[in-house]
Amino acid sequence: MTATLVVIGHGMIGHRLVDTLRELDRDRQWRVVVLGEEREPAYDRVRLSTYLGGRSREELSLVTTEFLVDPRIEVHSGTPAVHVDRQARTVRTADGNLFPYDALVLATGSRPFVPPVAGRELGKCFVQRTLEDTEALRAAVRPGRPAVVVGGGLLGLEAAQGLQLLGMRPHLVEAAPHLMPTQLDAAAAHVLQHRARHLGLRLHCGTTVTTVNPGSHGTVRSVTLSDGTALDTDLVVFAVGIRPRDDLPIAPALRLGDRGGYLTDAFCRTSDDRIWAVGECAAVLGRCYGLVAPGYRMAQSVARQLTGRPSEPLDTMGTSTELKLLGVHVATFGSTSNEGGSAVEMTFQEGVSRYAKVFLHRDTGALLGGMLAGETGSRADLAARVGRPPAADLERVLFPDPSL
Incomplete structure (x- = not known):
């Protein structure tokens, strides 16, 4: 007998879950209904900045023709869910349709956080979360004119x-004293900031936007910073972070994490044993993850559970990153802090071209983790040694000879 799985959300994580389920469900146990809020089926949200630069929707799409014509999959794009009735086990959509389910996965993602500054509602103030957001921003671009990006993390730098x-x-x-404060220390950020200034980006760290000031026609004219600086600008992009989307009306309500998100156990199961949550809306053991890799692990885990396969608990999920900015x-990679004082820190630096910090266990000398910036060695090679003693030629591994 075929059961019905409803997936609310057709972003990167929701799509990965359904695609994985298609591969694992060899006995065709499941019929899957996907409810996507956006008009566009799943696309690579991580690469939205390339769409700003001119890439097409087709280049960002994650959905194959094979997926769309699979008779087991029913995709409803532009069809937001508006209510879940846990007792009747139904999902109601904005167009009034009811979808019954045997199992339900919440993959509602997150929404951009816009700080409560005066003037944030003015015209030409943007966030960059969807294709439509990015198209509106691209339409407002005026070459040669100033712009203000609020937020010096990954999203802000890409914008x-x-x-x-x-x-x-x-x-x-950026409110913190340096760029990418969540991932990097001040010395690592200095490598990035040197490059940013060399490219002509004007950095204002250790300060915040206090007001967005109007010009004519209800659009932004300038911003005022907390240090008193006034910056003329044609537009403002808020890229200061995200918040889990956990406000879908569900009756009876599901438990939420202390900092938001649908609270789940280590297998992504919510307080209702027929409902899972994955991706940025999930508070796994109380913690939300804003990265794609942990979301993909959640999707894999739930797909395995739904097809009767063993799944490892997600009680530890790495937040390692590697990118080029x-x-x-x-x-x-690994641990990037010395909480509890159990680690010894070692730092290596060559001017403003490269920097590395590694953490070694104080007693065993095992490599615990670290951070890299600039022309350094491979993160994958270093990550593979976590939990073991570092290479004897650690400095050469961190700073390989570029001529070789």
């Missing part, structure tokens, strides 16, 4: 670089 590539002159405002290689 600033995208605007610069389109000919604007962006300012980047402004032409600078930035990576983290």
